[in-house]
Amino acid sequence: MTTLADPVPGGRPGDVERATALSGELSGRGVHGVVLSYVDTAGIGRVKTIPTARLASAAAWGVGMSPVFDTFLANDSIVTTDVLGSPDGDLRLYPDLDQLVVLAGQPGWAWAPVDRVTQDGERHPGCARTFLRRVVAEAAERHGLTFKAAVEVEWTLAREDAPGDAFVPATTGPAYGAARQVELGDCTADLLAACAAQGLDVEQVHPEYAAGQFEISVGAVDPVAAADRSVLVRQTVRAVSRRHGLRVSFAPAVVGQGVGNGGHVHLSAWRGGANLHSGGEGRYGMTAEAESFTAGLLAHLPGLTAVTAPSPASYLRLRPSQWAGVFTAWGRETRETALRVVTGTAGLRDQAANLEIKPIDLAANPYLAIGSLIAAGLDGLASSAALPEETTGDPARLGEAEAAARGVRRLPVSLERAVEEFREDDVLRAALGPVLADAVIAVRRGELASVAGLDDDQVAAAYRWKY
Structure with a gap:
C-alpha cells in the first residue's frame, strides 16, 4: 500500500533508518544508482539519479530539481504561467521507499517514484503525484x-x-x-x-x-x-x-x-x-x-x-x-x-x-x-x-x-x-x-x-x- 503521508524535511518517521538499510542491501546486490522518477505536465518521464549511498540523504532532505519542468513541452521548450516557467526557485524530490524496486532490465540500477516538495517543506502545487495522493486521501x-x-x-x-x-x-x-x-x-x-x-x-x-x-x-x-x-x-x-x-x-x-x-x-x-x-x-x-x-x-x-x-x-x-x-x-x-x-x-x-x-x-x-x-x-x-x-x-x-x-x-x-x-x-x-x-x-x-x-x-x- 502506498504511503499517503507527505514527505517532510528530515524525512518521514523511520524513512532515514529504512533508507540506510536499503542502501546497504542494494549495494550488496550490485546496485550502484537509484533513478528518482516523476512525470511532467506534458506526460514526459523525467528523472534524476543518485548513487546508492545517497539514498538516506535523499529520504531525509530530498534532491534538488527546478520547478521549470512543470511547463516543459514534449520537445523540451518551455512555456510559462503566472507562477511557473521561470528559471527561479528549486524543489526537493523525495523518493517513496515503499515503491523502490531493483530494475531487472537495467542491471546496476534501482528505481523509485518521487513527490516534490518546496524548499520550505510544503507540498509543491504542481506535483501530479502529490495531487493524486491528495485526491485518494480526501x-x-x-x-x-x-x-x-x-x-x-x-x-x-x-x-x-x-x-x-x-x-x-x-x-x-x-x-x-x-x-x-x-x-x-x-x-x-x-x-x-x-x-x-x-x-x-x-x-x-x-x-x-x-x-x-x-x-x-x-x-x-x-x-x-x-x-x-x-x-x-x-x-x-x-x-x-x-x-x-x-x-x-x-x-x-x-x-x-x-x-x-x-x-x-x-x-x-x-x-x-x-x-x-x-x-x-x-x-x-x-x-x-x-x-x-x-x-x-x-x-x-x-x-x-x-x-x-x-x-x-x-x-x-x-x-x-x-x-x-x-x-x-x-x-x-x-x-x-x-x-x-x-x-x-x-x-x-x-x-x-x-x-x-x-x-x-x-x-x-x-x-x-x-x-x-x-x-x-x-x-x-x-x-x-x-x-x-x-x-x-x-x-x-x-x-x-x-x-x-x-x-x-x-x-x-x-x-x-x-x-x-x-x-x-x-x-x-x-x-x-x-x-x-x-x-x-x-x-x-x-x-x-x-x-x-x-x-x-x-x-x-x-x-x-x-x-
Whole structure:
C-alpha cells in the first residue's frame, strides 16, 4: 500500500533508518544508482539519479530539481504561467521507499517514484503525484472510499536500424497473431522475467492490432501505486527492448493514420472491502453509488480529455470506430463507448467488476489522469447523478436525434477544443488547483503552437519518439 503521508524535511518517521538499510542491501546486490522518477505536465518521464549511498540523504532532505519542468513541452521548450516557467526557485524530490524496486532490465540500477516538495517543506502545487495522493486521501476521509486501478500499456516496437527517425515495424505478423508472438518471443519472455523480478504481477502480454504493437496488463492496486506501475512498466519495456536491438514508442500515434497506442485505465470504487461495481441493485450489479460515479465520469469526459489525451497526436488516435471510445456513452463490454462497464466472469464479479476508461493514452501523466478521473466520478457520486441509458454497438451509427436523446456526443476532435472544455469545467480545475490547472492549459497550448501547420503524418512524426 502506498504511503499517503507527505514527505517532510528530515524525512518521514523511520524513512532515514529504512533508507540506510536499503542502501546497504542494494549495494550488496550490485546496485550502484537509484533513478528518482516523476512525470511532467506534458506526460514526459523525467528523472534524476543518485548513487546508492545517497539514498538516506535523499529520504531525509530530498534532491534538488527546478520547478521549470512543470511547463516543459514534449520537445523540451518551455512555456510559462503566472507562477511557473521561470528559471527561479528549486524543489526537493523525495523518493517513496515503499515503491523502490531493483530494475531487472537495467542491471546496476534501482528505481523509485518521487513527490516534490518546496524548499520550505510544503507540498509543491504542481506535483501530479502529490495531487493524486491528495485526491485518494480526501476520498477516504469524505466518502469512506478506496479505489483499485490499473493502466493498460500499449507500445509499438520498431527496428532500431531504420534510417533517421523513420518507423519500420519490428514484426511482420498479423494483429493478435501467433506469428508476431514467435517473432518477438525472446524479447517478451525477457520482459515477463524482468516484471516478475520487480514484483509486477502481469496478467497478460500479447500482440495488439497495429503494426508492431503489443500490450501488457498488470494487476489492479491502489491508484498511486497504479500510476507508479505504469511508469515502471514503461521503463522496463524500453530497457528490455533496447537490449534486443528494438526501438519503442508509447506515443498515441506513430503514423498519421490507423490505430494508435492507448493507455486505458481500469478503475473501481470500494467501501469496507466491498466493490461498489458488483452486488448492487443497479444495472449489471452496480450499486447506486457506482452508477452515480459512472455518471460523473460521463459528464466530465469532454474536459477530462485535455488531461487524458494531452498531445496533438492523441487526436490522430481518437477517431470513431477504432475502439478508442470517442463518444460520451457507456455500455457493458462495449469497446466503442468511452466507458466500458466490465462485470467480470461469473464467480469473480465481486472482485473483477470495474470501469474501463478508454479515451486515454500514454502521453497522459498517469497521476494527473487517474486523479482527475476520480475527482470527476466523485462529483457524480456527491450529487447522486443519474446514469443515462446504456449504448450498445457503435455510437457512430446513431442518428443525430437518437444520439441527442441519449446524451451521446462526440468528444473533442482536437486538443484545442479539449482545452476549451477543460477551461469551462470548474470541477476539474478546482480539483487540480489553480497552479496545476494553469500548467495544463499552458502546456497544451504550447504543444498546439509547436505543431501549427503540420499535417497528420508530420504531427505523428513530431511525437513518435518523445514517449
